[in-house]
Amino acid sequence: xxxxxxxxxxxxxxxxxxxxxxxxxxxxxxxxxxxxxxxxxxxxxxxxxxxxxxxxxxxxxxxxxxxxxxxxxxxxxxxxxxxxxxxxxxxxxxxxxxxxxxxxxxxxxxxxxxxxxxxxxxxxxxxxxxxxxxxxxxxxxxxxxxxxxxxxxxxxxxxxxxxxxxxxxxxxxxxxxxxxxxxxxxxxxxxxxxxxxxxxxxxxxxxxxxxxxxxxxxxxxxxxxxxxxxxxxxxxxxxxxxxxxxxxxxxxxxxxxxxxx
Amino acid sequence: xxxxxxxxxxxxxxxxxxxxxxxxxxxxxxxxxxxxxxxxxxxxxxxxxxxxxxxxxxxxxxxxxxxxxxxxxxxxxxxxxxxxxxxxxxxxxxxxxxxxxxxxxxxxxxxxxxxxxxxxxxxxxxxxxxxxxxxxxxxxxxxxxxxxxxxxxxxxxxxxxxxxxxxxxxxxxxxxxx
Numbered sequence: 001x002x003x004x005x006x007x008x009x010x011x012x013x014x015x016x017x018x019x020x021x022x023x024x025x026x027x028x029x030x031x032x033x034x035x036x037x038x039x040x041x042x043x044x045x046x047x048x049x050x051x052x053x054x055x056x057x058x059x060x061x062x063x064x065x066x067x068x069x070x071x072x073x074x075x076x077x078x079x080x081x082x083x084x085x086x087x088x089x090x091x092x093x094x095x096x097x098x099x100x101x102x103x104x105x106x107x108x109x110x111x112x113x114x115x116x117x118x119x120x121x122x123x124x125x126x127x128x129x130x131x132x133x134x135x136x137x138x139x140x141x142x143x144x145x146x147x148x149x150x151x152x153x154x155x156x157x158x159x160x161x162x163x164x165x166x167x168x169x170x171x172x173x174x175x176x177x178x179x180x181x182x183x184x185x186x187x188x189x190x191x192x193x194x195x196x197x198x199x200x201x202x203x204x205x206x207x208x209x210x211x212x213x214x215x216x217x218x219x220x221x222x223x224x225x226x227x228x229x230x231x232x233x234x235x236x237x238x239x240x241x242x243x244x245x246x247x248x249x250x251x252x253x254x255x256x257x258x259x260x261x
Numbered sequence: 262x263x264x265x266x267x268x269x270x271x272x273x274x275x276x277x278x279x280x281x282x283x284x285x286x287x288x289x290x291x292x293x294x295x296x297x298x299x300x301x302x303x304x305x306x307x308x309x310x311x312x313x314x315x316x317x318x319x320x321x322x323x324x325x326x327x328x329x330x331x332x333x334x335x336x337x338x339x340x341x342x343x344x345x346x347x348x349x350x351x352x353x354x355x356x357x358x359x360x361x362x363x364x365x366x367x368x369x370x371x372x373x374x375x376x377x378x379x380x381x382x383x384x385x386x387x388x389x390x391x392x393x394x395x396x397x398x399x400x401x402x403x404x405x406x407x408x409x410x411x412x413x414x415x416x417x418x419x420x421x422x423x424x425x426x427x428x429x430x431x432x433x434x435x436x437x438x439x
Contacts, residue, residue: 008403012381012388019387020399044351048414055358056382059281062294069272069301256294 003038006031010042011049064252070181071253116200117171119226121164123217125173125192126224126239133160136172142193145227145234147209147254152176162192169198178250187246192235199233209234210255214247223247268308272301275321278385282322285379286329288368299328318385323394326376333372352418359417366416374409377402 001009001024009028012018018025032038136159144152154174162171172193177186207213212227222239225247238247279300284293303324304311311320367375377395380386386394392402 004407005403008407015381015384017381017384017387019389020392041351044353048351048354048410051354051358052363052410052413053382053384055360055363056285056379057281057384058360059284061277061280062290065280065294065297066272066276069276069298070269 001027001031007045011045067181116198117164117167117169121167122235125162126237128162130175136161145209187250189238194233196231196233214244279321282325288364296328300324355419366413374405377405378409
């Protein structure tokens with residue numbers, strides 16, 4: 001055995017990595033005992049090994065990574081398993097232990113000539129009793145937000161019509177829930193969908209779900225995100241005490257995950 | 262069909278290792294997170310290939326490496342390694358190894374030298390594990406580790422000055438290597 005192999009085997013043995021041929025460790029020790037050069041070099045080799053090992057392992061994992069991984073996989077599987085192969089996309093409720101459920105409130109342009117609603121009026125959707133709202137009937141199927149598509153599908157019976165106070169507009173509302181991590185309570189909220197022409201607001205946002213700001217609902221009633229995609233306006237509301245944080249977690253789970261299919 | 266509970270446990274148990282490995286290979290936090298996601302998505306898709314849960318760690322690391330090799334850009338050629346080092350010319354290590362310097366030194370290495378180094382210093386893989394994962398003879402693993410370690414020591418030593426070498430001319434490793 002030469003100096004090369006002896007020092008490599010001794011370092012591997014010191015780190016618990018040598019499992020190839022046990023006899024070679026004894027041979028390397030004998031070499032060390034007899035070789036002045038290796039006896040000189042070994043303490044520093046050993047020190048290098050310990051320090052490199054500690055430094056190599058010192059990688060900080062990003063906060064929430066496990067949650068994001070756990071959130072993406074089961075949801076992706078559920079959608080993938082239940083998604084129809086037909087080109088005509090089936091409108092179906094995707095339930096499941098960890099899968100998301102979506103309910104929608106559609107704000108839809110029944111009466112284009114009627115006065116549009118304001119963001120302030122839309123906020124009231126967080127207080128509306130979904131069970132008491134009538135079934136939504138529109139002239140077409142409203143789309144889901146682009147980034148929600150891989151995770152959710154609409155069930156028509158879940159879509160209710162919401163009419164903001166002092167407005168002739170009819171809005172569609174869909175409740176949803178999303179399990180961030182197995183064994184935890186699902187996050188719950190409501191999604192509003194309406195045409196841009198239904199909404200009057202000087203500050204109509206033109207963002208994506210991934211980048212639009214999270215806004216507080218007045219009176220500590222939660223938080224929401226409003227954004228536009230083409231001719232559509234979406235509003236995602238959560239009304240829990242931890243809504244700003246949960247809304248951010250939900251958004252990150254949808255926008256940073258990459259489901260199958 | 263995969264088992265969701267088992268998959269969730271797999272994530273809980275191994276996501277940190279997978280991420281660390283992906284980061285050391287790619288040198289980028291965003292690439293490492295992408296690779297981690299890809300790895301568990303592929304693990305889900307290839308669930309039937311996992312025969313023993315005790316082999317899950319090696320299996321996942323193999324997926325990480327394949328995903329990394331598949332994703333890396335063409336044309337980015339790392340610097341070549343110097344000739345095989347003299348075994349007894351070991352510079353003193355620094356008091357603490359600078360994390361950024363370590364990653365930079367790793368990034369300079371060709372992948373075939375970087376990967377065994379990372380696996381070796383993670384202290385979770387034995388020589389046999391590394392050889393099996395890279396599908397290489399033990400001697401080749403040892404050779405690549407020796408050259409990779411020498412590169413790190415040269416790059417990370419406080420002074421690039423080596424202890425004067427005693428001659429080992431003519432000595433050849435006894436184990437088979439590339």
